[in-house]
Amino acid sequence: MRSARALTLVAGFLVLGLVPVVAALANQPFYLDLFRRIMIFAIAAVSLDLILGFGGMVSFGHAAYLGIGAYAVAIPAFYGIHSGLVQWPLALALSGLAALAIGAVSLRTSGVSFIMITLAFAQMLYYLGISINAWGADDGMRLARRSQFGGVVDLANAYVFYYVVFGVLVALLWLGHRLIHARFGVVIRAAKSNEPRMRAIGFATFRYKLAAFVIAGAGGGLAGALLTNQTEYLTPSYMHWTRSGDIMVMVILGGMGTLYGPVLGAVAFLLLEDILSAWTVHWQVVLGPLLVLVVLYARRGLYGLLPGAGARDG
């Protein structure tokens, strides 16, 4: 079982890693763009799954952090600061801080209230975005250049950018793997399983859940920083609630509470979007029933259908 799973994972990473080669050979640079976009959303989905799947915190506002990360790149760029060494840490810090504030309030509730509060915070940020005229309001603004790394790493090169995103995704999965099995991750998962019991044996669960919320927010911010670089454009619609829904669908489709499921979910969601929207703008007519089927029959999402994925995910 374990080796089948390891093989599947290696194959998955190989496919993602070889996309640029195939795209170059087939002379189809479009695939490079598509899969880079897929991996960026995978980063957002993996970070959401840390709190949604592992921690049982159904945050319906993950796009807020995506937006904050995007603004953290675009606003400095607007004022002539193009260094990624400024923009990216700023994206991580600001989205983490926002998550700290939002989480400190939202985590005092649970269930439907928690869903609605996280949604409300994200929508507040969205309306803030569309109302600031200096930074493009609802039209957004163009990113003059992608983040600069002193000429060492040139994101203007589509291949370099691809492998940067790939590297970020692999690093995130590796960190996630360590985290969910370490003491911290055990606390998060157990708090999802039975929070009153956690408190009875002596865990002040709030601080651990808040920390997980902040880590997930920072992950979303990093995805946002990558996303503006990808589109070379900033728009407040990155923070729209439907975007939060999309990321959530990726997590559910791929497999909640699994580390690699959200990656699979992002691949499936965005490939479907790409293929089906060529036929009809109402491509979600197909996505909807598919999601229903997955929820009904594949408890661990698409990830659960992979060979060797039966064991508890690591």
Next chain:
Amino acid sequence: MAEPLLAVRGLTKRFGGLVATDRVDLEVADGETLAVIGPNGAGKTTLIGQLSGDLVPDAGTIRFAGEDVTALPAPTRSQRGLARSFQITSIFPEFTALDNVALAVQAHAGHSFRFWTPARAERALREPARATLEQVGLGARAAVAAGTLAHGEQRQLEIAMALATRPRLLLLDEPVAGREPTSRSAWCSCCARCAAATRSSWSSTIWTSSSRWPTGSA
């Protein structure tokens, strides 16, 4: 004379018009065992809930180990050495029996903001947990998912988790409920032995719904 380990004064809890806990005074000395006996609905679990910090009393004070803990939340009381078991089994069903107990050990082994070392590889968590599981007679079932354990085994696990926090005062809420009458006596002795082994001074507060405290000699 030394202050008792637990001193409760005038504890009162109302649910609407129902007074579940009516000006209860009680004291438990170090090493003492106290049984609270009453029929269903007498308010035994409500009392335990207030002692453990899960319920906020309407009036009265709770002093534990020389400190007023009335306003402290449940996790803090657990850190002070108050442990409870639940009448309705409360475990982590997806985790193995050993993982369940290791969590209780982890709760009392410093903070858990550790992001790197796999918790399952930490011998400082696993070994005390395994020892506690063996104490309650679950050693052979360590690797089984807690949710698939038999009902009686889950009751044993419940006690093991409370014991693993190395409490000064153990609150056992109906530990014999749901066990075969023939095995109750043996199980009670087991609980008592386990608790005695965790610390030299311990107190256990035991609730049984309609029957007497069977061993009487703990």
